[in-house]
Amino acid sequence: MNQRAIEIIVGLFMVAGFAALLFLALQVSGLSPTAAGSTYTVSARFNDAGGLAPRGKVSMAGVTVGTISAIELDTNTYQARVTMRIDATVDNIPTDSAAIIRTSGLLGGQYVDISVGADEEYMQDGDAFYATQSAMNLERIISNFASGK
């Protein structure tokens, strides 16, 4: 086979490789070009962060509006401080909204659900949720039920 034909076939091979990369980026990992930059940070304190993990989702009314960026222990209050990055387009979360840890499905992962409040003022970058509800702990519920509390 002459050099020209080989060059064309190798070119096609490389194009196929990069097309595969593009497919993995866009279709498989859902990377969107406008993902970076436009977010703001809020935090919430939970008594029990349960199975929450960084990169987990933050949703409002079932729509994903942000991701969890960090989970750490607040050594003063012994609570878990969960830091979340919210899309800048969602800039009207009332300050009295509640952050609730919920489970998707019976065996699904846990996520933070924002239950919308009624305040006229909106949360800004660096604000914290006042009202929170911790992860549902099945063992604790059963032991409470068994001891009649």
Add this chain to the structure above:
Amino acid sequence: MTGWLATLGARGIDSLRAFGRAGVFLVGVLTGTPRPIAGLPLLVRQLYSIGVLSLAIIVVSGLFIGMVLGLQGYTILSDFGSEDAIGQMIALTLVRELGPVVTALLFAGRAGSALTAEIGLMKATEQLSSMEMMGVDPLRRIVAPRLWGGFIAMPLLALIFSVAGIWGGMMVGVEWLGVFEGVFWSNMQASVSFWDDVVNGIIKSIVFGFVCSWIAVFQGYDCVPTSAGISSATTKTVVYSSLAVLGLDFVLTAVMFGNF
């Protein structure tokens, strides 16, 4: 007893020497990298014989591995009623592990052994030494294009393998077993991260490409120039490459996904 000790010592010195030769050889090849314009046709020819000709086995294996993952995953996940997670399982397994590793193993068997045999035969028929006589550096002319060809071809092959596997898994999961297509893709997109999963997979395949090509060309260049020597060098290429890939895979996985 002393005889046994002496044999052990000689073995140790031999393998240490081989490592040293491999290192010196690698430095020679890399510093003798072909000049971009003059070496490009050689590199393209190697990309053709290493990359393009491996495409068929890569696509077919990827397809079948993806289909098996889909089938097995469905059987296990449907016990928990969570067969929707099948897309995520297939994609993560392929992109993180099976894509780079199986591609590297197939590459060692399909292309690595051929490289060793080719270079070994050139050595046995004294083509390499006659090149040196003519003032052509065989490292630059013969070995470097093959090393770079394998290094470039492997990540591309691994990406194509992963895509073929995901497509195979989708055929089984969505078309045959009836998992809803939207859930299949959205679960996959929610759990696969481009930088953490896809890019780490690519880094793995780059490392494997480098190691496999290095082992293959070195074994060919270093073989005993007889028919028995070539055959044992080809065997060594496949065995060493497979072991190196599996061992390195564990190390890389521990570094990338270990979280400690």
